[in-house]
Amino acid sequence: MKMLAARKRNFLDAPSTAPNIFAMPSPLKTFGRARLLPSLERHGSAGASPSRSKHLCNAKSLKNTWESEAPAELATLRFGRSLTLPSNEFFGQTRKKHVYSGGLTLPNLAIAFAIAYLLIISPACLAEDDDEFFEARVRPVLVKHCLECHGAKKQEGGLRLDSRDSWMRGGDRGDVIVAGEPKKSLFIQAVRYNDPDLQMPPGNKKLSGPEIADLEAWVQRGAHDPRRGSATQRSEKMSLEQARTFWSFQPLVPVAPPQDTADRWSRTSLDAFIHAELKKHELTPVADADRRTWIRRATFDLTGFPPTPDEIDAFLRDESANAFAVVVDRLLDSPAYGERWGRHWLDVARYADTAGDGSDYPVREAGKYRNWVINAFNEDKPFHEFVREQIAGDILALNGPTDKYADRVTATGFLAIGKRYGYKAAPDYQYLDFGDVIDSLGRSMLGLSLGCARCHDHKYDPISAADYYALYGIMESTQWAFPGGEEQKRPALFPPLV
Numbered sequence: 001m002k003m004l005a006a007r008k009r010n011f012l013d014a015p016s017t018a019p020n021i022f023a024m025p026s027p028l029k030t031f032g033r034a035r036l037l038p039s040l041e042r043h044g045s046a047g048a049s050p051s052r053s054k055h056l057c058n059a060k061s062l063k064n065t066w067e068s069e070a071p072a073e074l075a076t077l078r079f080g081r082s083l084t085l086p087s088n089e090f091f092g093q094t095r096k097k098h099v100y101s102g103g104l105t106l107p108n109l110a111i112a113f114a115i116a117y118l119l120i121i122s123p124a125c126l127a128e129d130d131d132e133f134f135e136a137r138v139r140p141v142l143v144k145h146c147l148e149c150h151g152a153k154k155q156e157g158g159l160r161l162d163s164r165d166s167w168m169r170g171g172d173r174g175d176v177i178v179a180g181e182p183k184k185s186l187f188i189q190a191v192r193y194n195d196p197d198l199q200m201p202p203g204n205k206k207l208s209g210p211e212i213a214d215l216e217a218w219v220q221r222g223a224h225d226p227r228r229g230s231a232t233q234r235s236e237k238m239s240l241e242q243a244r245t246f247w248s249f250q251p252l253v254p255v256a257p258p259q260d261t262a263d264r265w266s267r268t269s270l271d272a273f274i275h276a277e278l279k280k281h282e283l284t285p286v287a288d289a290d291r292r293t294w295i296r297r298a299t300f301d302l303t304g305f306p307p308t309p310d311e312i313d314a315f316l317r318d319e320s321a322n323a324f325a326v327v328v329d330r331l332l333d334s335p336a337y338g339e340r341w342g343r344h345w346l347d348v349a350r351y352a353d354t355a356g357d358g359s360d361y362p363v364r365e366a367g368k369y370r371n372w373v374i375n376a377f378n379e380d381k382p383f384h385e386f387v388r389e390q391i392a393g394d395i396l397a398l399n400g401p402t403d404k405y406a407d408r409v410t411a412t413g414f415l416a417i418g419k420r421y422g423y424k425a426a427p428d429y430q431y432l433d434f435g436d437v438i439d440s441l442g443r444s445m446l447g448l449s450l451g452c453a454r455c456h457d458h459k460y461d462p463i464s465a466a467d468y469y470a471l472y473g474i475m476e477s478t479q480w481a482f483p484g485g486e487e488q489k490r491p492a493l494f495p496p497l498v
Contacts (some may be wrong), residue, residue, distance in 0.1 A: 154456065
């Protein structure tokens with residue numbers, strides 16, 4: 001009876017499946033189709049009131065049909081034992097017991113048992129078949145919640161769920177679905193949020209109770225999946241060998257400037273490349289700017305400010321051959337040069353004077369890193385030192401001269417200046433901090449979006465998830481300064497500069 005109750009909805013909502021219960025050998029099959037089915041239609045749906053239209057398995061109707069319409073060879077058949085039927089929860093009215101007594105001939109015992117099994121015990125007459133169950137209960141959940149990250153375009157954790165062949169291959173953690181055993185399936189563990197480190201969909205997107213129950217039932221039933229597709233569509237990461245021939249990873253090589261004896265416009269080798277492209281498109285260079293226009297352009301470009309009247313007059317009176325070079329050198333020596341051009345790097349480094357959390361708490365120490373960048377531009381620091389000190393300045397400071405210790409430690413503000421998550425100095429949300437740092441490091445220094453490898457190997461770059469978490473390990477082994485927040489307002493864990 002529990003089996004009947006569990007499948008109540010399926011049976012009542014699909015009256016057209018009633019003939020399937022008579023898929024049995026003759027003569028019972030003939031009797032069922034010719035006699036019982038018409039009676040079901042009469043008593044269960046045709047002409048019935050709305051309150052009785054769902055009573056397809058009305059026991060009294062079946063009893064009357066059986067006793068009045070059975071063929072002669074089955075006329076003596078009676079049920080010799082009590083038959084308890086479900087309450088009105090299923091049949092619509094209370095039917096506590098129907099006792100069929102009378103003679104039961106042995107030749108017909110098997111037939112009696114078969115009919116009782118088909119009408120009462122067998123789940124086949126009530127359950128959805130595997131295809132219907134998957135299409136109605138499973139596929140919609142996968143499409144809505146899973147395939148965006150585990151489909152053809154993206155395979156987080158190396159897992160695809162868009163075909164049977166794909167999920168059977170498993171992911172980075174191995175097999176994810178064990179047919180018939182939901183408790184052993186990582187897929188079910190993930191959607192149930194049993195493991196805080198394995199929760200899918202991630203964030204506050206946990207599936208509803210009925211959706212989880214349907215997925216568990218699907219796995220319990222054998223994880224039938226009618227979708228067929230090639231698992232070879234799974235994307236593979238670019239190998240280091242392939243990267244050596246990929247165009248964007250080729251080392252820079254000297255290129256000779258174009259030679260054109262008719263070129264009277266170019267003054268530098270760079271000009272020669274520009275002139276060659278203009279000539280290719282049948283274009284001619286514009287005329288040289290006048291001196292007043294030139295000094296305005298140069299001053300705005302290098303410092304962000306207009307030239308003063310005195311600076312303009314001095315340049316206009318200077319008739320020497322190096323008058324232009326004098327102006328450029330003066331502008332490059334101006335503190336405003338580092339402020340003007342350092343701000344572009346600060347944009348790359350996602351600089352802000354606040355922590356970027358919910359309260360956007362101010363970070364009073366942020367200005368130290370800002371000033372380091374400005375000074376680096378004004379000092380014309382070699383680019384390789386500029387990069388190394390921002391990534392590993394704290395390590396270099398331990399091995400370098402003491403007069404550079406504070407400067408190099410301050411340079412690591414590049415790593416710590418990004419958005420901070422959480423309101424106190426605790427590791428609860430530091431994985432988000434590390435993710436921001438790694439992504440910024442890849443974009444600024446390498447021109448690669450390393451953040452994607454947090455979930456899957458890159459397809460077009462030689463970056464794997466293993467590479468990502470190797471960097472993550474370095475970040476996690478480092479003590480990070482806390483700028484202050486709503487719960488803990490005072491800064492903490494800032495490294496000393498001496």
